[in-house]
Amino acid sequence: MPIKSLEELKAIRASQMKKVKLRDHGESDDQQIEILIGMATCGIAAGSREVLNAFIDIIDTENLDHIKVIPVGCMGYCHSEPTVQVNIPGQEPILYGNIHPEDIQNIIHKHIENGELLDDHILIQTFQTIR
Amino acid sequence: MAKQRTHIMVCGGTGCVSSQSLEMIETLKTLIADRGYEDEVGIVKTGCFGFCGQGPIVKIHPDNVFYVQVKPENLVEIVDEHIVKGRIVNHLLYHEPTSLKQLKRHDEMHFYKKQYRIALRHCGLINPEDIFEYIAYGGYEALGTVLTDCTPEQVVANIKASGLRGRGGGGFSTGLKWELTAKSASDQKYVICNADEGDPGAFMDRSILEGDPHTIIEAMTIAGYAIGASTGIIYIRAEYPLAIHRLKVAIEQAEANGLLGDHIFGSDFCFKLQIKYGAGAFVCGEETALIHSVEGARGEPTKKPPYPAVEGYHGKPTCVNNVETFANIPPIVLKGADWFKSIGTPTSPGTKVFALAGKVNNVGLVEVPMGTTLREIIYDIGGGIVGGKAFKAVQTGGPSGGVITKTDLDTPIDYESLKAIGSMMGSGGMIVMDEDDCMVNIAKFYLEFTQDESCGKCTPCRIGTKRMYEILTKITEGEGTREDIRKLKTLGQMIKDSALCGLGQTAPNPVLSTLHYFADEYDAHIDAKHCPAGACKALSKYAIDPEKCIGCTACARVCPVQCITGQPKMRHTIDAAKCITCGACYTACKFDAVIRP
Ligand SMILES: Cc1cc2nc3c(=O)[nH]c(=O)nc-3n(C[C@H](O)[C@H](O)[C@H](O)COP(=O)(O)O)c2cc1C
Ligand code: SF4
Ligand code: SF4
Ligand code: SF4
Ligand code: FES
Numbered sequence: 189m190p191i192k193s194l195e196e197l198k199a200i201r202a203s204q205m206k207k208v209k210l211r212d213h214g215e216s217d218d219q220q221i222e223i224l225i226g227m228a229t230c231g232i233a234a235g236s237r238e239v240l241n242a243f244i245d246i247i248d249t250e251n252l253d254h255i256k257v258i259p260v261g262c263m264g265y266c267h268s269e270p271t272v273q274v275n276i277p278g279q280e281p282i283l284y285g286n287i288h289p290e291d292i293q294n295i296i297h298k299h300i301e302n303g304e305l306l307d308d309h310i311l312i313q314t315f316q317t318i319r
Numbered sequence: 320m321a322k323q324r325t326h327i328m329v330c331g332g333t334g335c336v337s338s339q340s341l342e343m344i345e346t347l348k349t350l351i352a353d354r355g356y357e358d359e360v361g362i363v364k365t366g367c368f369g370f371c372g373q374g375p376i377v378k379i380h381p382d383n384v385f386y387v388q389v390k391p392e393n394l395v396e397i398v399d400e401h402i403v404k405g406r407i408v409n410h411l412l413y414h415e416p417t418s419l420k421q422l423k424r425h426d427e428m429h430f431y432k433k434q435y436r437i438a439l440r441h442c443g444l445i446n447p448e449d450i451f452e453y454i455a456y457g458g459y460e461a462l463g464t465v466l467t468d469c470t471p472e473q474v475v476a477n478i479k480a481s482g483l484r485g486r487g488g489g490g491f492s493t494g495l496k497w498e499l500t501a502k503s504a505s506d507q508k509y510v511i512c513n514a515d516e517g518d519p520g521a522f523m524d525r526s527i528l529e530g531d532p533h534t535i536i537e538a539m540t541i542a543g544y545a546i547g548a549s550t551g552i553i554y555i556r557a558e559y560p561l562a563i564h565r566l567k568v569a570i571e572q573a574e575a576n577g578l579l580g581d582h583i584f585g586s587d588f589c590f591k592l593q594i595k596y597g598a599g600a601f602v603c604g605e606e607t608a609l610i611h612s613v614e615g616a617r618g619e620p621t622k623k624p625p626y627p628a629v630e631g632y633h634g635k636p637t638c639v640n641n642v643e644t645f646a647n648i649p650p651i652v653l654k655g656a657d658w659f660k661s662i663g664t665p666t667s668p669g670t671k672v673f674a675l676a677g678k679v680n681n682v683g684l685v686e687v688p689m690g691t692t693l694r695e696i697i698y699d700i701g702g703g704i705v706g707g708k709a710f711k712a713v714q715t716g717g718p719s720g721g722v723i724t725k726t727d728l729d730t731p732i733d734y735e736s737l738k739a740i741g742s743m744m745g746s747g748g749m750i751v752m753d754e755d756d757c758m759v760n761i762a763k764f765y766l767e768f769t770q771d772e773s774c775g776k777c778t779p780c781r782i783g784t785k786r787m788y789e790i791l792t793k794i795t796e797g798e799g800t801r802e803d804i805r806k807l808k809t810l811g812q813m814i815k816d817s818a819l820c821g822l823g824q825t826a827p828n829p830v831l832s833t834l835h836y837f838a839d840e841y842d843a844h845i846d847a848k849h850c851p852a853g854a855c856k857a858l859s860k861y862a863i864d865p866e867k868c869i870g871c872t873a874c875a876r877v878c879p880v881q882c883i884t885g886q887p888k889m890r891h892t893i894d895a896a897k898c899i900t901c902g903a904c905y906t907a908c909k910f911d912a913v914i915r916p
Contacts, residue, residue, distance in 0.1 A: 189576070189577075191584065192577065192584065193463075193585055194466075194467045197459055200454055204455035205400030211444060228525075228526055229559075258442060259446055260735070262442055262529065264443070264683045264685060264686075266683040266785035271611070273443075274894065278382065279381060285366055303324070304361055305363045307774065308363075310366060312328075312366055314434055314437065315685075317440050318440055318650055
C-alpha cells in the first residue's frame with residue numbers, strides 16, 4: 189500500500205515504535221526478547237551467519253518463541269566480530285563480541301534464563317547516536 | 320541457583336589490563352564470595368570502554384554507575400558500600416574536567432560524545448532489509464517533510480546553510496554543488512551516488528549501504544527534488560555483493576510503499592533509482608571517470624570544467640555525491656542546519672567516519688565530530704598501540720594522503736588542518752603505524768597501488784608513478800643513492816603539477832610526506848644500508864633473541880666489527896646499523912639465540 193502523505197508515514201512510525209523502545213532503553217510492551225546479529229560483510233566474514241543459524245536452530249528445537257533474531261548492519265567493532273546484542277524487556281541491552289556458535293547455549297541458558305552475563309565477551313557501547 | 324541481579328563489569332581492554340584490572344577481577348571474586356554474594360552478583364570482564372586514559376574502569380550493571388581510575392585498594396569499598404549497602408562511592412566517579420561535576424552514569428558523560436553517530440546512526444541497530452524498522456527510527460520523514468513543506472530552493476538553501484562538505488575526499492560544499500546543478504537549466508538532470516570506495520583502507524561506505532540502505536535512497540530522492548532530477552544512479556563496485564543485494568531489496572520496498580517511483584508521498588514528484596556496477600578501478604571513483612564508466616565508455620577522467628553540475632551524465636547536469644555525504648542529509652533536513660553547524664568545527668561542520676586500522680588495539684569504524692584530535696581517536700577510542708609499542712605515525716587520506724607524526728597528534732582534524740600538515744581527509748582511511756613500520760616501505764606500498772591504478776591517459780602519472788615506485792623499491796633493497804632522493808622530489812612535484820586528475824595530482828603525496836617527516840629513515844636506507852624499523856627484508860641484519868640468549872659472550876668475541884654488546888650472563892644485543900651480516904655470531908652461538916635475517 190503506497191504511503192500517500194506525511195501523516196500516513198507518521199502513523200506507521202507510531203505503530204512501529206515498540207521496537208525502538210526495546211532496543212534503546214529495554215522498554216517493551218510484551219515479553220519478546222530480541223537478538224540483534226551484526227550481519228555486514230565484516231561480521232559474515234568472521235562467522236556471523238553460523239551464529240545466526242545456531243540461534244535459529246536452538247530457538248526452533250527448544251520452542252523458544254519469545255526470542256526473535258534480527259540481522260542488522262555493522263556496529264563498527266571490527267576487532268570483535270561477530271557481534272550480538274541481547275535486548276531483554278526491562279533491562280539495559282547487552283552487547284557481546286567474538287561470539288561463535290559454541291557460545292549460543294550460554295547466551296540462551298545462562299544470560300537469558302539466569303541473568304548471568306558471559307565473561308570475556310561483553311563490549312561497551314562507546315558512542316552516542318543522534319535521535 | 321539464584322538469578323544474578325548485579326554485575327560488576329571490569330574493563331579487560333589492553334589499557335586497563337596493564338594497570339592490573341585482571342588482578343582486580345580475582346580480588347573482587349574473593350570479596351564477593353567472602354560476603355556470600357556469589358550467586359547474585361556476577362563479575363565479568365568486558366572489552367575496552369574507549370576511555371583508557373581514565374582506566375581501570377569498573378561499571379556496576381544494571382545501576383549504570385561508572386567508576387574510573389579504580390585501584391586495588393578501592394575494591395573493598397566498592398563491594399561493601401555499593402554492592403552490599405547500595406551506596407555510590409562518590410570519590411571514584413568521573414569528574415568532568417570542565418564543570419568538575421561528578422558524573423555517575425556512563426551515558427551522561429560528555430566524553431561519550433567523542434564518538435557521535437550521524438552517518439552511522441542506524442548501522443547495527445536496524446534490520447537493513449526491513450523498511451518498517453527504518454521508518455520506526457524516523458526514516459522517510461525527511462523526504463515527506465521536504466515534499467510536503469519545502470520548495471526545492473529551500474532544500475538547497477538549508478543544505479548550504481548547514482555547511483556540509485563532501486565526504487568523498489574533496490570536501491566541496493554539498494549545498495553549493497546542489498545549487499549549481501539546480502541552476503543549470505536542462506530537460507533532464509541526474510543524481511549519482513558515488514559508492515566506488517576505492518581507497519584500500521576505507522570501508523565506511525560499504526558499511527552504510529549494508530547497514531542502512533534506505534538512508535541513501537531517501538537522501539538521493541531529496542537531492543533529486545532539490546536539483547530537479549527524476550533519475551538517480553548508484554555507482555557501486557561489483558565487489559560489494561551484500562551491499563548491492565540490500566540496496567535492491569531496499570529499492571523494491573521503497574517502491575512498494577510509494578516512497579520511490581511515481582508520485583512519491585502522493586505528490587507530483589517522481590524519482591527512479593538504478594544501480595550501475597563498477598569493476599573496482601580506483602580511478603573510476605573520480606567523478607568524470609565515473610560518469611564515463613556509467614555511460615559505458617572507458618573509465619578515464621576528463622578535464623574540468625565543464626563540471627558535472629553543468630555537463631555530466633549524457634551531457635546533462637549531474638550531481639555526484641559520496642555515500643557518507645548522502646547519509647548526513649536526512650538528519651540535516653529533520654534537525655536543521657543550525658543543529659548540524661553546532662557539531663564539528665566552523666569550517667567543517669558535522670562528523671567524519673574513519674576506518675581505524677593498523678597497529679591500534681580497537682580497529683573498527685569510528686565516527687567523531689570534526690575537530691577531534693588524532694590522539695583522542697588513537698589513544699581513547701582506539702585503545703592505544705598494540706603491544707604497548709611506540710607510536711610512529713598515522714596515515715590518512717589513503718593513496719592520496721600522507722603521514723602525520725607525534726608532533727601533530729593534538730591537531731584537531733578537519734579538511735584544512737590535515738592539508739596544512741601535509742596529509743588530507745580523503746575518504747577516511749586511518750592507518751596507525753608503530754616503531755616496526757618502515758616509512759619507505761609504506762610509501763612504496765601506496766605507489767605500487769597508484770602506479771597500478773593510473774589510467775594511463777597522461778604521461779607524468781603513467782610513467783612518473785612507475786619510476787617513483789622503482790626508485791622506492793631500489794631504496795628498500797639497499798641500492799638507493801642520494802641522487803634518488805632528489806629524483807623522488809622533482810618527479811613528485813612534476814607529477815603533481817601536470818597530472819590531469821586527482822589520482823595523479825595526489826599520488827606523490829605519500830612519498831613527499833614521508834620524505835619530509837622521516838628523511839632520516841630514507842638516509843639510513845641509503846647511507847647505512849639499514850632499515851631502522853627492521854621491516855625491509857633485504858636490509859635486515861642479524862639479531863639476538865632476548866628469550867634465548869644466556870649471555871655466554873661467544874658472539875661478541877667473534878664479531879669482526881665489535882657491534883655486539885652485553886655483560887657476561889646478561890642479554891646481548893646487536894647494533895644493527897653497524898652489523899655487516901657476516902654471520903659469525905650465528906655460527907658462534909650454541910644456544911640458537913642469534914636470529915638470521
Ligand atoms: C582518483 C580519485 C578517486 C576517487 N574515489 C572516490 C570514491 O571512491 N568515492 C567517492 O565518493 N569519491 C571519490 N573521489 C572523489 C570524487 O571525484 C567526487 O569528488 C566525489 O564523489 C564527490 O562527492 P562528495 O562531494 O559528496 O564528496 C575520487 C577522486 C579521485 C581523484
Ligand atoms: S592523472 Fe593519472 S589517473 Fe588521472 S587521468 Fe592522468 S593518467 Fe589517468
Ligand atoms: S653478523 Fe657479523 S657483523 Fe653482524 S653482529 Fe654477527 S658477527 Fe657482528
Ligand atoms: S652466543 Fe648466543 S647465548 Fe651467547 S651471548 Fe651471544 S647470543 Fe647470547
Ligand atoms: S582498556 Fe579499559 S577503557 Fe580502554
